[in-house]
Amino acid sequence: MEERFDIVVIGGGPAGLAAAVSARRAGIDSVLIIERDKVLGGILNQCVHNGFGIHTFGEELTGPEYADRYVRMVEDMNIPAELDTMVLDFDADRVLTVVSPEKGLRRIHAGAIILAMGCRERPRGALNIPGYRPAGIYTAGTAQRLINIDGYMPGRDVVILGSGDIGLITARRMALEDARVRCVAELMPYSGGLRRNIVQCLDDFDIPLLLSHTVVEIHGRERLTGVTLAQVDEKLKPIAGTEKHIPCDTLLLSVGLLPENELSRQAGVELSSVTGGPVVDGDLSTSIPGVFACGNVLHVHDLVDWVSLEAETAGKNAADFVKNGKKPAGERVYITPGPGVRYTVPSYVEKGNIGEKVTVRFRVADRYKNASTCALAEGKVLSKKKRMVMAPGEMEELIIDGAALENAASVTVFVEE
Amino acid sequence: MYDVVIIGAGVTGCSIARELSKYQLKICLIEKETDVCCGTSKANSGIVHAGFDSVPGTLHAKLNIQGAALMEQYSEMLDFHFRRNGSLVLCFSDEDRPQLEELLQRGIKNGVKNLSIIEREELKALEPNVSDLAVAALYAPDGGIVCPFGLTIAMAENAAVNGVEFKFSTQVESVKKTGEDFEISTSRGRIVSKTVINAAGLYGDTLHNMVSGEKIEIIPRKGEYCLLDKSNGEVVNATVFQLPGKLGKGVLVTPTVHGNTLIGPTAEDILDKEGVDTTARGLKNLTEKAVLSIPKLPVKTVITSFAGLRAHISREKKDFMIGEVSDCPGFIDAVGIESPGLTSAPAIGLYVADIIKGKLNPAEKTDFIERRKASVDPKSLSFEEHQQLIARNHAYGNIICRCEVISEGEIIDAIRRPLGATTLDGVKRRTRSGMGRCQGGFCAPKIMEIISRETGREETELIKSGEHSLLLSDKLER
Numbered sequence: 001m002e003e004r005f006d007i008v009v010i011g012g013g014p015a016g017l018a019a020a021v022s023a024r025r026a027g028i029d030s031v032l033i034i035e036r037d038k039v040l041g042g043i044l045n046q047c048v049h050n051g052f053g054i055h056t057f058g059e060e061l062t063g064p065e066y067a068d069r070y071v072r073m074v075e076d077m078n079i080p081a082e083l084d085t086m087v088l089d090f091d092a093d094r095v096l097t098v099v100s101p102e103k104g105l106r107r108i109h110a111g112a113i114i115l116a117m118g119c120r121e122r123p124r125g126a127l128n129i130p131g132y133r134p135a136g137i138y139t140a141g142t143a144q145r146l147i148n149i150d151g152y153m154p155g156r157d158v159v160i161l162g163s164g165d166i167g168l169i170t171a172r173r174m175a176l177e178d179a180r181v182r183c184v185a186e187l188m189p190y191s192g193g194l195r196r197n198i199v200q201c202l203d204d205f206d207i208p209l210l211l212s213h214t215v216v217e218i219h220g221r222e223r224l225t226g227v228t229l230a231q232v233d234e235k236l237k238p239i240a241g242t243e244k245h246i247p248c249d250t251l252l253l254s255v256g257l258l259p260e261n262e263l264s265r266q267a268g269v270e271l272s273s274v275t276g277g278p279v280v281d282g283d284l285s286t287s288i289p290g291v292f293a294c295g296n297v298l299h300v301h302d303l304v305d306w307v308s309l310e311a312e313t314a315g316k317n318a319a320d321f322v323k324n325g326k327k328p329a330g331e332r333v334y335i336t337p338g339p340g341v342r343y344t345v346p347s348y349v350e351k352g353n354i355g356e357k358v359t360v361r362f363r364v365a366d367r368y369k370n371a372s373t374c375a376l377a378e379g380k381v382l383s384k385k386k387r388m389v390m391a392p393g394e395m396e397e398l399i400i401d402g403a404a405l406e407n408a409a410s411v412t413v414f415v416e417e
Numbered sequence: 418m419y420d421v422v423i424i425g426a427g428v429t430g431c432s433i434a435r436e437l438s439k440y441q442l443k444i445c446l447i448e449k450e451t452d453v454c455c456g457t458s459k460a461n462s463g464i465v466h467a468g469f470d471s472v473p474g475t476l477h478a479k480l481n482i483q484g485a486a487l488m489e490q491y492s493e494m495l496d497f498h499f500r501r502n503g504s505l506v507l508c509f510s511d512e513d514r515p516q517l518e519e520l521l522q523r524g525i526k527n528g529v530k531n532l533s534i535i536e537r538e539e540l541k542a543l544e545p546n547v548s549d550l551a552v553a554a555l556y557a558p559d560g561g562i563v564c565p566f567g568l569t570i571a572m573a574e575n576a577a578v579n580g581v582e583f584k585f586s587t588q589v590e591s592v593k594k595t596g597e598d599f600e601i602s603t604s605r606g607r608i609v610s611k612t613v614i615n616a617a618g619l620y621g622d623t624l625h626n627m628v629s630g631e632k633i634e635i636i637p638r639k640g641e642y643c644l645l646d647k648s649n650g651e652v653v654n655a656t657v658f659q660l661p662g663k664l665g666k667g668v669l670v671t672p673t674v675h676g677n678t679l680i681g682p683t684a685e686d687i688l689d690k691e692g693v694d695t696t697a698r699g700l701k702n703l704t705e706k707a708v709l710s711i712p713k714l715p716v717k718t719v720i721t722s723f724a725g726l727r728a729h730i731s732r733e734k735k736d737f738m739i740g741e742v743s744d745c746p747g748f749i750d751a752v753g754i755e756s757p758g759l760t761s762a763p764a765i766g767l768y769v770a771d772i773i774k775g776k777l778n779p780a781e782k783t784d785f786i787e788r789r790k791a792s793v794d795p796k797s798l799s800f801e802e803h804q805q806l807i808a809r810n811h812a813y814g815n816i817i818c819r820c821e822v823i824s825e826g827e828i829i830d831a832i833r834r835p836l837g838a839t840t841l842d843g844v845k846r847r848t849r850s851g852m853g854r855c856q857g858g859f860c861a862p863k864i865m866e867i868i869s870r871e872t873g874r875e876e877t878e879l880i881k882s883g884e885h886s887l888l889l890s891d892k893l894e895r
Contacts, residue, residue, distance in 0.1 A: 086816040102811065105807055123855055130700060131695060149862075152889045222880075262820070
């Protein structure tokens, strides 16, 4: 017998949970969440620090608490979730192949699919750091999992490469367990993490942040014995003569997150070379009709609150697709990144299908002080926001009036200094 | 008392062990590392050379041709990944054509079949991504690729099943001939044997020099590699070499049997026999040379880099050194096994076994188990077969490694098999879990949990590969 659901959500992390709840609220009864872990909540489960939910719930929650709010909504709504279940592939007809120990290998047909697989960390190999390949090198997220979920310390004498938020938070976490955190080295002249994390995780623990530094060599044949750090020039190349040896038994990497789009790629979903996530329209619909994307699989977010918000939009639009089918394709209005902006989500909207307001999310390419973000169409300012400080580590958004987009040919989002 | 002690569980030692396990002999294989395939055998190009590169009349030439011919049969019998994808040697300048012609003639003399020189047009038709600067190429359709771990582990497992004893983490301290026999002192006690086979790779000289007055020296020749992500698809179909010429010694670009693209190796003589570190200079050099062959090579998609050390024997004639040591009967060298050593491994096994047979005259076993079955690869099964597998064993439905899609069932099997994995790298080499683009970020903690459960060892005792490569420092008190 054919198994069929109106909406299948791939991933039971913050994006998947919020999307499922939103789809149900939009009147879809038949919703299924597929989660490969044993529990819902995704990466939030290992984020035991607080600072989640200020925007969504108006209070500061820990990761597991934030997840729990949504898990309860899912439970209260009786939305089924299959745990320990991995999607092996899906196709353009929205047929998924899934596998689990309990139910084995099977196919599920979906009216619409919401991609909410999240992201993963760039490993050492991607950086191609020369040296040995000893034990003791982990991504910050793996270390976080080992400490917070499994209850093991990966090491006691730590250098962290990359000042992404997970690196900063793991630096503090290890310091709290009395590990020696020697420093956080950052290739760029600025941190990739949130300002509040630099203050609360490094400054408060006297952990030095070495900007414009990188690891140029890894030492130790069996277990890591140290790393060589060097300063880098404006072109990010190591400067000869600035090398210094730092003894340590652990190197944690927090050098970027990559949307996890293996499934999307296999299925033929068009991906952005900048974000690594699907190219989407104003409805967060991917290039395959009926397949929507939200959260970190679409583009890496800094705050979970924005993930939930984005996922609600995806859930609502997937519900609409199930009820009304694909909207007739309208003329595309492309939203493209201009000077100072790396990418925009969505990449375009379609005339006739534009809602009342369109939220455009993006990241800036550099640090800016007292600048503005601006959306411009044919010389006309559609939206503009004054920003005291901006950095690539923090996501920006502009809200554009839908009616204005209906009359636009193309929109550019840029930074005005 | 053993009949044969083999020192070194690389591809050479394991091939010899497997071949000798056909006979009624008491055999022990000693390895200083924690697993088989931990040295030169684990870090090389994985190429089954057609055999045009070796000087005619050498053991290189003879054993290469024989080994390449046996590889297909072995891959079927012992169930490891091998593919005859063909080899190309690119020639970038008309001035270099004589060298290309020389290679062709050498190949023909060595007995390589189906060799030909092809011109640019045919080359481009065969390999569309090859550089337009290549004017011609030597084409050897019989060249192939093999999984070096797969080959070594398969032979080792089969040898173990047929009675060969493996002693890991056992370092040889001295070898002495006492009367007719050998006394081998190791870090784990004394072993006595009638014969000793030196398959100690980089340390082959140390072993040899313990018993012989004719001293030899083995120089570690470093080769660095970069492995590219699978998502690129196959950038090349064949293994693409560069003809040594104006550009110096070239590097190769090859698909691996698992669908990645591998580039390498550099060649640098070093002093340190454990110096498997990669260098900034080496990696840069590598990518610069590789794009000469394949301009569109997606070098930004490197998922890992590594270095291996060839056991280069320092002497005038470039060849393997295989045979009984003249001033120490019963001690057999299989040293200086650098390229084409992997290709030659099956033939080296036969060659050394013949020497032992000549000395000990053993009877053949009647119960020799010739075939070895690899772990089930669910990806090779049909949908229905895959369903049935999970229905029989639920662990095959629990995906542990997301990048390579490896299930718990496969990991448990890798641990429970003969000579099963005990380390994280051991599981990785047997199952490919952790070999994908996230390089174990997600699956390492889960695999550690499985190894701990299966072996009864605390997670804080688990190692990556070497005895001191502890993965965790301590358990937190809760």
